[in-house]
Amino acid sequence: MKNQTSITSVLLMSLSDDQKTIHVLFIFFLLIYLMTVFSNFLIILLVVTCAHLHTPMYFFLGNLAVFDISSSSVIGPSLLFHLNTQHWSMSFPECIAQVFFAIYFAGCEVYLLSSMSYDRYVAICRPLHYPKLMSLETCFKIVSLVWSISFVVPxxxxxxxxxxxxxxxxxxxxxxxxxxxxxxxxxxxxYINILVTSIFGGVIGTVAFVATVYPYVRIFRTVLKIGTSDGKSKAFSTCTSHLTVVTIFYVSVTFIYLIPDTSNLLTLNRVVTVIYTLITPLLNPLIYSLRSKDLKAALQRALHIHRLHPDTTTRR
Known part of the structure; x- marks a missing residue:
């Protein structure tokens, strides 16, 4: 049954009533958005162009960068427009579209984080079978499944x-x-609509969370059996970046959607929402870049080549 609605637009809540604060927020969020797009695009470029990054872990990381750019673009440009124009309204169809794509890309990230947990599990717990279990064909199938099944909930x-x-x-x-x-x-x-979406979202979210956490239970058991401290440290270091991203993601989602939205927590909820929707897509590439020696080496090599041939593009 199609909905019957007499409203043509929705009125959003302004982040501030102070004009100076609005200008500061606009500049801040503009810088955040540009940095998010640039840093994630840089990771995608490095993963595509650097042969030594053509591995399952970086293949998944490249897709995570695509999701981060997409999820940030669902909300970022719209927020910047509202801050710049001070018109905190949106047409009803645009509102529904924003809901759809926000949920879609959040789902993509949830499933991809689960896939990355499985990748780390195979790499640490079953290293001899890693080339077979995480072949390029398998990775493409996993990512294709992530892109496809994420449409269900939205x-x-x-x-x-x-x-x-x-x-x-x-x-x-x-x-x-x-x-x-x-x-x-x-x-x-x-009530029925809330119940249906809560059940579907809860079940799928719980399954994804368990699929993300359970591999690490197996990983910790395996790592603890390693005799040397250097071996344990090396094994854990391959998981630190992913664990940090998972923790930030699930803590933010839990606070926003599971903690009651009371007046006492309204300001804190808005801060966490900003972190989840705009800051997290920027943190993900920074976390991986700071922890990954391969990414650092690829970036240094790319900068070194550019310095050696600064006007190659111009000559052409």
Missing amino acids: LICTLCIRRLTFCGPNFIQSFFCDLPHLFQISCSDA
């Missing part, structure tokens, strides 16, 4: 929204369109 959420009636008010307690806030402004009873 599609269900969108269908649930389309079954609701929206007749006003149209004010959302967030600086971007989010599913829980859309349910709150619905004129019809959204």
Whole structure:
């Protein structure tokens, strides 16, 4: 059943009423967004062009960079537009589209983090079988599956929204369109819709979380059996970056969606939401770049080549 709605737009919550603060926030978020796009694009470029980075771990990292650029672009440009124009409104179809793609790319990241956990498990616990289990063909299949199955939850959420009636008010307690806030402004009873999306999202999220954490239980057991401290340190070092990214992601999601959105926690919730939607996509490439010797070496080699041949492109 198609929804019947009398509202044509939604009114978003402004991040500040002070003009100077707005200007500062605009510059800050613009820099964050540009740095996010640049750093993630740099990782994609290095993974594609450097032969020694053509491994499963960096193949997954390249896809994570694509998801980070995409998820940041779902919210970043829109937020910058609202900050610059001071018009905190969005058409209803644009709002639904933002909800769909925000959930979609979040799902992609969840499933990809699970895949990266499996990759680390095979590399540490079954190193002799690693070339066979994590072949290039297998990696392509895994990533293709991630891109495909991530459509399920946002599609269900969108269908649930389309079954609701929206007749006003149209004010959302967030600086971007989010599913829980859309349910709150619905004129019809959204209990069934909330129940359906919670069940699907909860089940899929729990499965993805277990699939991410369980390989590390096996990894820790294997690493603890290593006799030398150097061997343990080397094994753990290959997992540190991924564990850090997983921790930041799940802590942010847990706080935003599982902790009640009360007035006492409203400011803190907005801060965590900004970190999750805009800061995390920038932190991911920085974390991997700081921890990965291969990425550092690839970047240094690329800069060295550019210094040796600065006007090759110009001559052509």
